[in-house]
Amino acid sequence: MERVWLLDTTLRDGTQAEGISLTVTDKLRIAKKLDDLGIAYIEGGFPAANPKDQEFFRRARTELVLRHAKLAAFGSTRRPSVRAEDDEGLRALLASGAPVVTIVGKAWDFHVHEALRVSLEQNLDMISDTVAFLKRHGREVIFDAEHFFDGYRHNPEYAVATLQAAEAAGVDWVTLCDTNGGSLPGQVAEVVRAVRSRVKVPIGIHTHNDGDLAVANTLAAVEEGATMVHGTINGIGERCGNANLISIIPNLELKLRRPCLPTPDHLRLLTETARYVCEIANLVPHSYQPFVGHSAFAHKGGIHVSAISRNPETYEHIPPELVGNTRRVLVSELSGLSNLLHRAQEMGLDTSGKTEEMRELLQEIKRMEYEGYQFEGAEASQELLLLRAFGDYKEAFEVLSMRVVASQHSGSDITAEAIVKLAVGGQTVHTVAEGNGPVNALDNALRKAIQPFYPAIETMHLTDYKVRVLDEKEGTAAKVRVLIESTDGHQVWRTVGVSENVIEASWEALVDSIQYFLLCVAKAQPAAV
Ligand SMILES: CC(=O)SCCNC(=O)CCNC(=O)[C@H](O)C(C)(C)COP(=O)(O)OP(=O)(O)OC[C@H]1O[C@@H](n2cnc3c(N)ncnc32)[C@H](O)[C@@H]1OP(=O)(O)O
Numbered sequence: 001m002e003r004v005w006l007l008d009t010t011l012r013d014g015t016q017a018e019g020i021s022l023t024v025t026d027k028l029r030i031a032k033k034l035d036d037l038g039i040a041y042i043e044g045g046f047p048a049a050n051p052k053d054q055e056f057f058r059r060a061r062t063e064l065v066l067r068h069a070k071l072a073a074f075g076s077t078r079r080p081s082v083r084a085e086d087d088e089g090l091r092a093l094l095a096s097g098a099p100v101v102t103i104v105g106k107a108w109d110f111h112v113h114e115a116l117r118v119s120l121e122q123n124l125d126m127i128s129d130t131v132a133f134l135k136r137h138g139r140e141v142i143f144d145a146e147h148f149f150d151g152y153r154h155n156p157e158y159a160v161a162t163l164q165a166a167e168a169a170g171v172d173w174v175t176l177c178d179t180n181g182g183s184l185p186g187q188v189a190e191v192v193r194a195v196r197s198r199v200k201v202p203i204g205i206h207t208h209n210d211g212d213l214a215v216a217n218t219l220a221a222v223e224e225g226a227t228m229v230h231g232t233i234n235g236i237g238e239r240c241g242n243a244n245l246i247s248i249i250p251n252l253e254l255k256l257r258r259p260c261l262p263t264p265d266h267l268r269l270l271t272e273t274a275r276y277v278c279e280i281a282n283l284v285p286h287s288y289q290p291f292v293g294h295s296a297f298a299h300k301g302g303i304h305v306s307a308i309s310r311n312p313e314t315y316e317h318i319p320p321e322l323v324g325n326t327r328r329v330l331v332s333e334l335s336g337l338s339n340l341l342h343r344a345q346e347m348g349l350d351t352s353g354k355t356e357e358m359r360e361l362l363q364e365i366k367r368m369e370y371e372g373y374q375f376e377g378a379e380a381s382q383e384l385l386l387l388r389a390f391g392d393y394k395e396a397f398e399v400l401s402m403r404v405v406a407s408q409h410s411g412s413d414i415t416a417e418a419i420v421k422l423a424v425g426g427q428t429v430h431t432v433a434e435g436n437g438p439v440n441a442l443d444n445a446l447r448k449a450i451q452p453f454y455p456a457i458e459t460m461h462l463t464d465y466k467v468r469v470l471d472e473k474e475g476t477a478a479k480v481r482v483l484i485e486s487t488d489g490h491q492v493w494r495t496v497g498v499s500e501n502v503i504e505a506s507w508e509a510l511v512d513s514i515q516y517f518l519l520c521v522a523k524a525q526p527a528a529v
């Protein structure tokens with residue numbers, strides 16, 4: 001099947017998204033990652049717009065070694081009253097040194113009249129002069145026909161004439177843009193089909209997501225013959241975003257069987273690429289994102305888990321590993337025995353002949369979820385429950401008692417003092433510690449008691465603490481659920497506690513967090529504990 005050429009515009013149209021601002025170093029890092037994924041064209045920025053984008057292209061020349069991608073610089077057709085060779089924007093494009101140039105030009109007569117305020121003929125001249133100028137300077141030129149679909153609906157002859165002007169001037173690609181993002185897949189398919197019979201130059205598609213159809217519109221265009229696809233990683237872009245390459249790529253490769261990456265193995269880099277761009281752009285990854293989200297292959301319903309244990313294809317449209325993601329089975333009040341068996345197997349527990357005990361534990365989990373626990377967000381607490389029921393598991397310490405007092409002296413901040421008594425390492429240990437609040441004081445006292453026996457405790461710390469009031473109408477007697485996230489710098493785990501008392505709920509989650517950490521340390525290096 002004919003290859004589809006991907007043009008990633010995360011570094012140009014992606015940065016037009018509200019809230020996104022990348023440094024030059026960020027852009028270089030993302031470009032490297034896109035090249036590793038096997039993207040064919042990377043639109044690095046708009047050199048006429050700002051010094052940052054000029055610096056990106058300058059640094060790219062020495063710092064970026066691209067194996068798969070060509071860099072493209074973006075700009076617009078020449079200004080109406082200026083010759084192409086005198087146009088500052090076009091000079092900036094040449095100065096960027098990018099071997100490929102993307103030029104946006106008007107394809108909708110309404111825009112020519114209203115936005116540019118020039119005649120239809122003048123706009124055609126601007127397009128052809130610009131393309132011819134860039135071709136004379138040896139660039140591969142992509143003409144982005146802005147608002148092509150809206151333009152085609154209002155004045156098809158003029159919209160096609162803009163493409164033909166670019167073609168006559170020697171353009172390499174014409175891209176049909178759904179700039180306002182309001183088209184439907186059927187409309188896109190019909191227009192691409194019609195345009196194919198009017199131009200010989202290869203056609204690209206650039207869609208926006210205002211109707212939540214950017215991916216569908218892109219695929220519709222490819223099915224009608226478009227061979228270049230523009231989009232961004234995770235769909236970031238102006239307003240509601242651009243077509244999401246993270247969805248388009250696997251749909252092309254796996255569903256339409258149209259290769260767009262150098263090898264099928266490159267597809268396995270998809271999940272890590274999506275998460276990497278979130279990290280650099282300071283965005284929280286979207287858990288439910290198709291293909292690459294944490295939940296994209298998470299199975300919760302008991303009926304689903306029972307079936308996927310027999311054959312994953314029953315509830316998965318593709319094997320997760322093809323896109324570098326993983327299958328997960330959640331345990332919750334919607335589980336059946338299969339969920340629990342799956343988790344036990346993942347943990348390496350031998351539950352053979354213990355079906356009745358497993359059923360009892362399942363009922364206990366359902367009862368606890370009814371009380372307010374939520375185990376799917378607290379895998380570490382859930383693992384401890386299974387271990388306590390079925391494992392050869394001995395807690396690293398036993399809590400004998402705890403007490404915490406908060407106090408405030410006039411004019412000073414509230415401080416807290418915690419006293420804990422533990423049985424640990426065959427001894428009874430009594431410690432006192434202060435903190436800037438009750439949970440912090442308890443955490444400090446617990447660590448102080450454990451540290452002489454388990455020095456590795458120094459490496460773990462809490463990273464998040466969330467309290468959710470479960471029955472708001474009950475006022476201070478309402479139950480609260482505390483979720484604690486902890487890390488040792490390598491892995492992250494979450495634990496849960498529920499009580500009518502926020503300190504008790506926090507204590508339960510805190511103790512589980514430390515028990516879980518000590519369990520992991522014991523598994524990794526038995527001598528250390
Ligand atoms: C569909 C898209 O996403 S296109 C890309 C949009 N991205 C951006 O605009 C981000 C970067 N833009 C910028 O930094 C600035 O807008 C610049 C540097 C391009 C231009 O800045 P300014 O000269 O101050 O102009 P301003 O932004 O106010 O207005 C846009 C100008 O471009 C002109 N213009 C718009 N489209 C085109 C075109 N295809 N060809 C030629 N000129 C165009 C407008 O007519 C207007 O010109 P005027 O000021 O002479 O009336």
Ligand SMILES: CC(=O)C(=O)O
Pocket residue numbers: 013104144145146147177178179180206208
């Ligand atoms: C070119 C472009 O970004 C658009 O038309 O949306």
